[in-house]
Amino acid sequence: MSGRWGWDDWGHPRSRPVKAEGGIRSQSKRGAFGESWWAKRWIQVLEGFDIGARLARGRSYARKGQVLSITIENGKVTAKVQGSRPKPYNVTIEVKTLSKSDWAKVLDALGRQALFAAKLLAGEMPQEIEEVFTEVGLSLFPAKLGDLKTDCSCPDWSNPCKHIAAVYYLLSEEFDRDPFLIFTLRGLGREALTSRLGSAPPAPVTAPRPVEPLNARVEIFWGESGVQIEDSLGAVEIPREPAALARRLGGFPFWRGETPFLDALSPIYASASPRGLDVLLGPAAQAE
Structure with missing residues (x-):
């Protein structure tokens, strides 16, 4: 009423x-x-x-x-x-x-x-x-x-x-x-x-873990000379999921755009990734 x-x-x-x-x-x-x-x-x-x-x-x-x-x-x-x-x-x-x-x-x-x-x-x-x-x-x-x-x-x-x-x-x-x-x-x-x-004191450990011995061969420990970027970094490729790290960090504070923040960011990552790979490996590396 x-x-x-x-x-x-x-x-x-x-x-x-x-x-x-x-x-x-x-x-x-x-x-x-x-x-x-x-x-x-x-x-x-x-x-x-x-x-x-x-x-x-x-x-x-x-x-x-x-x-x-x-x-x-x-x-x-x-x-x-x-x-x-x-x-x-x-x-x-x-x-x-x-x-x-x-x-x-x-x-x-x-x-x-x-x-x-x-x-x-x-x-x-x-x-x-x-x-x-x-x-x-x-x-x-x-x-x-x-x-x-x-x-x-x-x-x-x-x-x-x-x-x-x-x-x-x-x-x-x-x-x-x-x-x-x-x-x-x-x-x-x-x-x-x-x-x-x-900074709190660590919890007591009952028994130390066995430490893996260092390799005695110096060239293996430090890496062979002339190691390629791909070898030192592992496989360098464009991520399948754009903005994967940003997604782990979560959304932008109080983002209320018409497009969700991470969805808006993904196309930027998708276009930037090939450029980053060019800078790191060179354009020719992607063409191989």
Whole structure:
């Protein structure tokens, strides 16, 4: 009935947002946001704070591309969201960060879990990592609504408003690309995390591995003189899959072009590969 009188289901007057140009559109067109377990966990945690109904108001804004920009730093997210007024609204989301002593406890616990540390150093998020935080009396994700401080320059009295909620949803998709963002929001960036994990004392080794003896023939050890490039580098050829390394690195942050970033990059790699081979081996080598 509220829609008949020009009001939405939350008691706010209906108004259409100004169409945004070049905004960040969500990957999700319908249904849930986020694909990885940690992205889904982010939304699950927020909904657990009994703000699910208010969160839902931001879905259409996220899908329409009304969020113009998002900046993420330690414990803080700032964004500009185009609403129904000509001037975009300023959104700020502050997440309670863990103290240095708290992070020391977490890193010490992670250091004792060799598999977890190895996965993190490889850029992966272990699914049981929340248990490590729980063991030291902490939480990876915000534990209560008070761990989040949000503000928007819009006139809406509710918090989160639809502009804040839209940023929440887009953050979940950015977690898919970079799981370390949740660490950044809790006060420890990716470089600092991996650096401190990498400097941790190695786990004790029960028995050393046998070392393969060096070849006694000097010419074999150092390689015969006049070794060809193909021999020293192995088979040099154009990759079957364009932009394979870029695909391993993942998508570009908040890329929302009409063509997916890696799909747009692949033709460039495909045209650059033959040129690179010419430079390395010479045009005649490819013709052979």
